[in-house]
Amino acid sequence: MNDARTAAAHPLDNPALGSLTGPHAHFAERRGRVLRYAVDVSPWLALPDVPDADDWADLAALVGPGGEAPLAGFNGSTPDGWELTFSIDGVQLVDAGLAAAPDAEAVRLGSADVPEMLDLVERTRPGPFLARTVELGTYLGIRRGGALIAMAGERLHPPGWTEISAVCTDPDFRGQGLASRLILAVAHGIRERGETPFLHTAAENTGAIRLYESLGFELRRTTRFLAARVPEHLADGQTVGAR
Incomplete structure (x- = not known):
């Protein structure tokens, strides 16, 4: 259900929403x-652009007492009493001339590949990837000797845009350009749908930013990824005030 009050000024200003x-x-x-x-698909929650006390109370009730609420691209303040469990400065980059193209070695990954995908994610830590994350969009991988050694895929999908995410390569196969090839292959599929690729990374990950810019991404905005813990006494729907 769409709600005019929850619509962002630009789809990428609040991409989870x-x-x-x-x-x-x-x-x-x-x-x-x-x-x-759904909790086995992705950890992200979405607040309206300017959340009020009722929104924070609804978030508390949705997550539950003591639960953690990860928020993508939220630049506001959390209410008094909410413990900030992590906060990472990030950057958002958008397609500004990618040489997107299919890759002959890339194969489509699906539910049968999830155990291998989870194993690769565990070893490379590209960001959140859960049992059903593969359902969010197209995931492509490269195999060598039958083993999955690199992958990339689609995550957030605001109208007209698709985020490239879960870009990772087995440490034994790095330095071969596999991540770049998969990014361009995933971007090709996004472009074929008439949409525009974008991605996020940590602001301190300067090596990745240089790589993405060399491929044809450009900085759109800085952002923040955070998680806040719901206070035990707010999980019953009480109203709360933001700082």
Whole structure:
């Protein structure tokens, strides 16, 4: 269900919200104006651009007492009493001239490949990837000797845009350009749908930023990824005030 009050000024200003009220609405769990992905699909929750006390109360009720609420691209303040469990400065980059193209060695990954994908993620730590994350979009991988050694795929999907995510390569096969090839192959599929690729990375990950810029991405904005823990006494739907 779309709600005019929850719409962002630009789809990429609040990409989780745009995804969960748009192409990924079938993955959404909702309370009031607060949405989240099914917990085995993605950890991200989405608040409206300017959340009020009722929104924070709905988030508390949705997550539950003592639960952790990961928020992508949220640049506001959390209410008094909410413990900030992590906060990472990030950057958002968008396609500004990628040489997107299919890759002959890349294969489509699906549910049968999830155990190998989870193993690769565990060894490389590209970011959140759960048992059903593969359902969010197209995931491509490269195999050598039958083993999955590199992959990349699609995550957030606000209208007209698709995020490239889970870019990772087995440490024994790095330095061969596999990640770049997969990024361009995933971007090709996104472009074929008439959409624009984008991605996020940590602001301190300067090596990755240089790589993405060399491929044809450009900086759109700085952002923040954080998680806040719901206070035990707020999980019953009480209203709260933000700092």
